[in-house]
Amino acid sequence: MDNINITSAQYVVDLISGGNSMVKATIDGTEMFVPLDPANRHYAEIMRQVEAGELVIAEAE
């Protein structure tokens, strides 16, 4: 996965459950909403970078 540049990430909270439902991330310069699904390539890369200490997902506002 050598083509995905992630510069920011923040959780989105589900209004009903109150739990995190998505990650709002800036990927290759574009704001995207990424589901918490390991089969999603963007989420997989976000978590790889988090585990490598290269990225922090901010809590929802």
Place this chain on the structure above:
Amino acid sequence: MSKARELANLGNAYSDGALSNRNLIINGAMQVAQRGAGPFTNASGGYQTVDRFQLSGTMGGSFTLEQASDAPSGSGFSKSFKALAPTGFSSPTSSASAKIITSLEGQNLQQLLKGTADAVSVTFSFWVKAVVTGTYIFEVYDDDNNRTISTAYSISASNTWEKKIITISGDTSGVLDNTNGSSLSIVWWIGAGSNFTSGTLNTSWNATVTANRAAGQVNGVASNNDAFYLTGVQLEVGDTATPFEHRSYGQELARCQRYYQVQRYSDYDDNEIVATGVGWSSGLVFCHFKYPAGATMRARPTCTLSGDFLVLEGGTSSDSTENTVQGVSYSSAEIRFKNSIVALNSACWVRYKSGSSITLDAEL
């Protein structure tokens, strides 16, 4: 090819298990480009134009990617994937690489019996054209087990379409996951630094050794405006290449939409009067909409909202100012549009404005 030879090949294809749906590659004729035909120039590669095919690695600079209206004459193809280096990379770094890749789900490859004693051979056929002649490397990469096999082929004439046929043996090691994840990646190398070329080309299935992956690869993008074209990609079970299995645009689009889909303002003749969706306000200024996907997707998709949308309630309207995706499933997204007009518990709807789009991305 004689009729007798064609019949014999069809007989072999039947013996290998298929006369229809032989081609395991999606969009092999490069017909579908939902992101646009381009040309798109950027330094990050990835999926930019033709569906299901991406440029991985960029040699450290920018490529221009395009769905080109350039295809081998008399072949029945009309489009190709074009990767052009506006500025040549005459001295790539050791870690540089550029390669076109398409990836396949493991659950669609179980008939290869990979990782078993009965593993079967597969045959690839494709058309290529390049400015730079010489040896190029074609690689099949097992994403599940980090195994690979490479084949060298020659492009003998500059700027001339050539058809290549490559058969690779079955791999008795490394079972492919029976899931929706990427299990095999098909790789056309265009250029590679010494990290990938300093070893000996790996011509049988083995655990991946980086230095052996592209040994012998010519630098196909050494000079300004060097370009590489690809089309007519077919992967079929067995050791026989049959004629390309042409599919209709609609069939190919539907297959591609499992991985990516987009709706945009310019898709509609009447533009603004097409509603994105109908929703309900959950509170002052917030409208929630279910956005249906055009096809069930491979995984829960990444959703991107671009441009401005118009929220309407009764006879009034307001530009949305802050849009959020609350959640996604394999077949829909819940989008919240912030606006200045809707009252609590009101029905409302949303229209595209000029330049706006909604994309769902579940690519491998």
